[in-house]
Amino acid sequence: MPSGSWLPLENRLDRLKNHLREKAIEWGADLVGFAGVEDFERYPSTHRPPERARTVIVLAIWMEDPVLDLWLHLPAWRAWNKPSRAFEDEILRGVSLRLSLLLEREGYWAEPAPYEPGIYLKEAGVLAGLGVIGKNNLLITKEYGPRVRLRAVNTSVRLKPDPTVHFDYCGKCNRCIEFCPARAFRTEKYSREACLNYCQANLKQVSQYAVLWCMQCSDACPIGEDRRRTKVDNSSTPIRN
Numbered sequence: 001m002p003s004g005s006w007l008p009l010e011n012r013l014d015r016l017k018n019h020l021r022e023k024a025i026e027w028g029a030d031l032v033g034f035a036g037v038e039d040f041e042r043y044p045s046t047h048r049p050p051e052r053a054r055t056v057i058v059l060a061i062w063m064e065d066p067v068l069d070l071w072l073h074l075p076a077w078r079a080w081n082k083p084s085r086a087f088e089d090e091i092l093r094g095v096s097l098r099l100s101l102l103l104e105r106e107g108y109w110a111e112p113a114p115y116e117p118g119i120y121l122k123e124a125g126v127l128a129g130l131g132v133i134g135k136n137n138l139l140i141t142k143e144y145g146p147r148v149r150l151r152a153v154n155t156s157v158r159l160k161p162d163p164t165v166h167f168d169y170c171g172k173c174n175r176c177i178e179f180c181p182a183r184a185f186r187t188e189k190y191s192r193e194a195c196l197n198y199c200q201a202n203l204k205q206v207s208q209y210a211v212l213w214c215m216q217c218s219d220a221c222p223i224g225e226d227r228r229r230t231k232v233d234n235s236s237t238p239i240r241n
Protein backbone atom coordinates (compact mmCIF):
# COMPACT_ATOMS: atom_id res chain seq x y z
CA MET A 1 0.00 0.00 0.00
CA PRO A 2 1.45 3.45 -0.87
CA SER A 3 2.28 5.16 2.41
CA GLY A 4 0.26 8.32 1.77
CA SER A 5 2.39 9.90 4.49
CA TRP A 6 1.37 13.40 3.31
CA LEU A 7 -2.24 12.68 4.35
CA PRO A 8 -3.72 13.53 7.76
CA LEU A 9 -3.62 10.55 10.15
CA GLU A 10 -7.38 9.96 9.98
CA ASN A 11 -7.30 9.67 6.20
CA ARG A 12 -4.31 7.35 6.33
CA LEU A 13 -6.12 5.08 8.77
CA ASP A 14 -9.21 5.07 6.56
CA ARG A 15 -7.02 4.09 3.63
CA LEU A 16 -5.44 1.33 5.68
CA LYS A 17 -8.86 0.04 6.72
CA ASN A 18 -10.08 -0.04 3.11
CA HIS A 19 -6.88 -1.74 2.05
CA LEU A 20 -7.24 -4.41 4.75
CA ARG A 21 -10.83 -5.07 3.71
CA GLU A 22 -9.91 -5.36 0.04
CA LYS A 23 -7.02 -7.70 0.75
CA ALA A 24 -9.04 -9.92 3.08
CA ILE A 25 -11.69 -10.33 0.38
CA GLU A 26 -9.04 -10.96 -2.28
CA TRP A 27 -7.43 -13.65 -0.08
CA GLY A 28 -10.65 -15.54 0.59
CA ALA A 29 -12.89 -13.88 3.17
CA ASP A 30 -16.44 -13.02 2.13
CA LEU A 31 -17.23 -10.44 4.82
CA VAL A 32 -14.95 -8.20 6.87
CA GLY A 33 -15.91 -6.02 9.84
CA PHE A 34 -14.03 -3.82 12.31
CA ALA A 35 -14.84 -3.53 16.03
CA GLY A 36 -13.32 -1.33 18.74
CA VAL A 37 -11.91 -3.17 21.77
CA GLU A 38 -13.93 -1.06 24.23
CA ASP A 39 -17.06 -2.95 23.16
CA PHE A 40 -15.60 -6.19 24.52
CA GLU A 41 -15.39 -4.89 28.09
CA ARG A 42 -18.78 -6.43 28.88
CA TYR A 43 -17.23 -9.93 28.53
CA PRO A 44 -15.09 -11.82 31.07
CA SER A 45 -11.41 -10.91 30.87
CA THR A 46 -10.54 -14.32 29.38
CA HIS A 47 -12.81 -13.48 26.44
CA ARG A 48 -11.51 -10.02 25.68
CA PRO A 49 -8.84 -9.02 23.16
CA PRO A 50 -5.32 -8.61 24.60
CA GLU A 51 -4.51 -5.29 26.27
CA ARG A 52 -2.38 -3.97 23.46
CA ALA A 53 -5.17 -4.44 20.91
CA ARG A 54 -7.26 -1.47 19.82
CA THR A 55 -9.21 -3.04 16.97
CA VAL A 56 -10.60 -6.49 16.26
CA ILE A 57 -10.98 -7.36 12.59
CA VAL A 58 -13.63 -10.03 12.10
CA LEU A 59 -13.54 -12.21 9.01
CA ALA A 60 -16.38 -14.38 7.74
CA ILE A 61 -16.32 -17.02 5.07
CA TRP A 62 -19.49 -18.09 3.34
CA MET A 63 -20.23 -21.80 3.69
CA GLU A 64 -21.05 -21.98 0.03
CA ASP A 65 -20.75 -25.74 0.07
CA PRO A 66 -20.98 -28.07 3.10
CA VAL A 67 -17.68 -29.62 2.05
CA LEU A 68 -16.02 -26.51 3.49
CA ASP A 69 -17.25 -27.60 6.91
CA LEU A 70 -15.88 -31.14 6.90
CA TRP A 71 -14.16 -32.21 10.10
CA LEU A 72 -11.20 -34.35 9.19
CA HIS A 73 -9.85 -37.09 11.40
CA LEU A 74 -6.75 -37.95 9.42
CA PRO A 75 -4.52 -40.54 11.10
CA ALA A 76 -1.57 -38.14 11.33
CA TRP A 77 -3.72 -35.57 13.11
CA ARG A 78 -4.86 -38.07 15.72
CA ALA A 79 -1.43 -37.73 17.25
CA TRP A 80 -2.45 -34.18 18.20
CA ASN A 81 -5.57 -35.64 19.76
CA LYS A 82 -7.74 -33.17 17.89
CA PRO A 83 -9.85 -33.38 14.78
CA SER A 84 -9.45 -30.41 12.52
CA ARG A 85 -12.05 -28.56 10.59
CA ALA A 86 -10.21 -28.32 7.36
CA PHE A 87 -11.11 -26.12 4.51
CA GLU A 88 -12.92 -23.05 5.76
CA ASP A 89 -10.72 -22.81 8.80
CA GLU A 90 -7.56 -23.20 6.77
CA ILE A 91 -8.71 -20.43 4.45
CA LEU A 92 -9.58 -18.08 7.32
CA ARG A 93 -6.38 -18.95 9.15
CA GLY A 94 -4.42 -18.02 6.03
CA VAL A 95 -6.28 -14.74 5.60
CA SER A 96 -5.84 -13.77 9.24
CA LEU A 97 -2.12 -14.55 9.11
CA ARG A 98 -1.61 -12.52 5.93
CA LEU A 99 -3.55 -9.59 7.38
CA SER A 100 -1.39 -9.73 10.50
CA LEU A 101 1.78 -9.66 8.39
CA LEU A 102 0.43 -6.76 6.35
CA LEU A 103 -0.28 -4.82 9.54
CA GLU A 104 3.15 -5.62 10.95
CA ARG A 105 4.70 -4.25 7.76
CA GLU A 106 2.71 -1.06 8.30
CA GLY A 107 4.28 -0.80 11.75
CA TYR A 108 1.47 -2.13 13.96
CA TRP A 109 1.29 -5.16 16.22
CA ALA A 110 -1.21 -7.75 15.00
CA GLU A 111 -1.96 -11.44 15.47
CA PRO A 112 -4.71 -13.90 14.55
CA ALA A 113 -7.01 -14.16 17.58
CA PRO A 114 -6.62 -17.53 19.32
CA TYR A 115 -9.63 -19.81 19.57
CA GLU A 116 -9.24 -20.87 23.18
CA PRO A 117 -9.30 -18.87 25.28
CA GLY A 118 -10.46 -16.24 22.90
CA ILE A 119 -13.10 -13.67 22.14
CA TYR A 120 -16.65 -14.85 21.45
CA LEU A 121 -16.54 -14.84 17.68
CA LYS A 122 -20.29 -14.54 17.06
CA GLU A 123 -20.50 -11.57 19.40
CA ALA A 124 -17.41 -10.10 17.75
CA GLY A 125 -19.24 -10.44 14.43
CA VAL A 126 -22.13 -8.44 15.87
CA LEU A 127 -19.80 -5.75 17.25
CA ALA A 128 -18.05 -5.53 13.88
CA GLY A 129 -21.32 -4.91 12.08
CA LEU A 130 -21.55 -8.23 10.25
CA GLY A 131 -25.03 -9.12 11.50
CA VAL A 132 -27.16 -9.98 14.52
CA ILE A 133 -27.67 -13.05 16.68
CA GLY A 134 -30.72 -14.96 15.43
CA LYS A 135 -33.12 -17.27 17.19
CA ASN A 136 -30.79 -20.15 16.30
CA ASN A 137 -28.10 -18.53 18.45
CA LEU A 138 -25.92 -18.01 15.39
CA LEU A 139 -24.69 -14.86 13.72
CA ILE A 140 -27.17 -13.97 10.98
CA THR A 141 -25.68 -11.98 8.14
CA LYS A 142 -27.76 -10.18 5.56
CA GLU A 143 -25.78 -11.75 2.73
CA TYR A 144 -25.44 -15.38 3.81
CA GLY A 145 -27.75 -15.86 6.79
CA PRO A 146 -26.08 -18.10 9.41
CA ARG A 147 -24.01 -19.96 6.79
CA VAL A 148 -20.71 -18.33 7.70
CA ARG A 149 -17.69 -19.27 9.77
CA LEU A 150 -15.64 -16.70 11.60
CA ARG A 151 -12.11 -15.75 12.59
CA ALA A 152 -10.56 -12.58 13.96
CA VAL A 153 -7.36 -10.58 13.99
CA ASN A 154 -6.33 -8.39 16.94
CA THR A 155 -4.28 -5.32 16.16
CA SER A 156 -2.83 -2.31 17.94
CA VAL A 157 -3.95 0.19 15.32
CA ARG A 158 -7.15 2.05 16.15
CA LEU A 159 -9.41 1.87 13.12
CA LYS A 160 -12.92 3.24 12.87
CA PRO A 161 -15.43 0.58 13.99
CA ASP A 162 -18.11 -0.39 11.48
CA PRO A 163 -21.69 0.48 12.43
CA THR A 164 -23.62 -2.35 14.04
CA VAL A 165 -26.72 -3.81 12.41
CA HIS A 166 -30.10 -3.17 14.01
CA PHE A 167 -32.50 -5.35 12.15
CA ASP A 168 -34.72 -8.22 13.23
CA TYR A 169 -34.08 -10.78 10.51
CA CYS A 170 -36.03 -13.46 12.35
CA GLY A 171 -39.34 -11.65 12.82
CA LYS A 172 -42.03 -14.28 13.15
CA CYS A 173 -39.94 -17.04 11.59
CA ASN A 174 -39.30 -20.07 13.81
CA ARG A 175 -37.90 -22.50 11.29
CA CYS A 176 -34.65 -23.23 13.10
CA ILE A 177 -36.52 -23.92 16.33
CA GLU A 178 -38.91 -26.28 14.58
CA PHE A 179 -36.19 -28.07 12.61
CA CYS A 180 -33.80 -28.70 15.50
CA PRO A 181 -33.87 -32.45 16.17
CA ALA A 182 -32.36 -31.95 19.63
CA ARG A 183 -34.99 -29.43 20.66
CA ALA A 184 -32.14 -27.25 21.78
CA PHE A 185 -34.34 -24.14 21.61
CA ARG A 186 -37.18 -25.66 23.63
CA THR A 187 -36.77 -23.01 26.28
CA GLU A 188 -35.95 -19.32 25.70
CA LYS A 189 -32.27 -20.10 26.22
CA TYR A 190 -30.39 -22.19 23.69
CA SER A 191 -29.22 -25.47 25.24
CA ARG A 192 -25.62 -26.01 24.20
CA GLU A 193 -25.64 -29.33 26.00
CA ALA A 194 -28.64 -30.69 24.09
CA CYS A 195 -27.12 -29.49 20.82
CA LEU A 196 -23.69 -31.00 21.49
CA ASN A 197 -25.09 -34.32 22.67
CA TYR A 198 -27.19 -34.61 19.54
CA CYS A 199 -24.41 -33.53 17.21
CA GLN A 200 -21.87 -35.94 18.66
CA ALA A 201 -24.29 -38.85 18.52
CA ASN A 202 -25.30 -38.07 14.94
CA LEU A 203 -22.13 -37.24 13.08
CA LYS A 204 -22.60 -37.72 9.39
CA GLN A 205 -19.83 -39.98 8.17
CA VAL A 206 -18.86 -38.67 4.76
CA SER A 207 -15.75 -40.82 4.34
CA GLN A 208 -13.46 -42.87 6.52
CA TYR A 209 -11.80 -39.71 7.79
CA ALA A 210 -14.39 -37.00 7.38
CA VAL A 211 -17.60 -36.17 9.22
CA LEU A 212 -20.14 -33.38 9.06
CA TRP A 213 -21.84 -32.00 12.13
CA CYS A 214 -25.51 -31.23 12.31
CA MET A 215 -26.35 -28.06 10.45
CA GLN A 216 -30.09 -28.29 10.45
CA CYS A 217 -30.69 -24.99 12.23
CA SER A 218 -28.58 -23.07 9.71
CA ASP A 219 -29.82 -25.17 6.81
CA ALA A 220 -33.40 -24.24 7.67
CA CYS A 221 -32.77 -20.50 7.75
CA PRO A 222 -34.34 -18.56 4.87
CA ILE A 223 -31.92 -15.63 5.19
CA GLY A 224 -29.36 -15.82 2.39
CA GLU A 225 -31.06 -18.96 1.09
CA ASP A 226 -31.27 -17.59 -2.46
CA ARG A 227 -27.46 -17.71 -2.76
CA ARG A 228 -27.18 -21.39 -1.98
CA ARG A 229 -26.36 -24.00 -4.54
CA THR A 230 -25.67 -27.01 -2.33
CA LYS A 231 -27.48 -28.33 0.72
CA VAL A 232 -26.68 -31.10 3.14
CA ASP A 233 -28.85 -34.09 2.34
CA ASN A 234 -29.86 -35.19 5.80
CA SER A 235 -31.67 -38.22 4.46
CA SER A 236 -28.76 -39.75 2.54
CA THR A 237 -27.09 -42.96 3.66
CA PRO A 238 -23.73 -42.37 5.29
CA ILE A 239 -20.72 -43.78 3.43
CA ARG A 240 -18.82 -46.31 5.48
CA ASN A 241 -15.41 -47.69 4.64
Ligand code: SF4
Nearest residue numbers: 134135170173176221
Ligand atom coordinates in the same frame (compact mmCIF):
# COMPACT_ATOMS: atom_id res chain seq x y z
S1 SF4 B 1 -34.53 -19.83 10.70
FE1 SF4 B 1 -35.84 -18.05 11.00
S2 SF4 B 1 -35.90 -17.78 13.22
FE2 SF4 B 1 -34.17 -19.09 12.79
S3 SF4 B 1 -32.42 -17.73 12.62
FE3 SF4 B 1 -33.24 -17.99 10.54
S4 SF4 B 1 -34.66 -16.30 10.27
FE4 SF4 B 1 -34.26 -16.48 12.47
Ligand code: SF4
Nearest residue numbers: 180182195214216217
Ligand atom coordinates in the same frame (compact mmCIF):
# COMPACT_ATOMS: atom_id res chain seq x y z
S1 SF4 C 1 -26.74 -27.83 15.28
FE1 SF4 C 1 -28.44 -29.30 15.11
S2 SF4 C 1 -28.78 -29.98 17.21
FE2 SF4 C 1 -27.57 -28.10 17.33
S3 SF4 C 1 -29.05 -26.48 17.56
FE3 SF4 C 1 -28.65 -26.66 15.37
S4 SF4 C 1 -30.21 -28.07 14.61
FE4 SF4 C 1 -30.17 -28.25 16.82
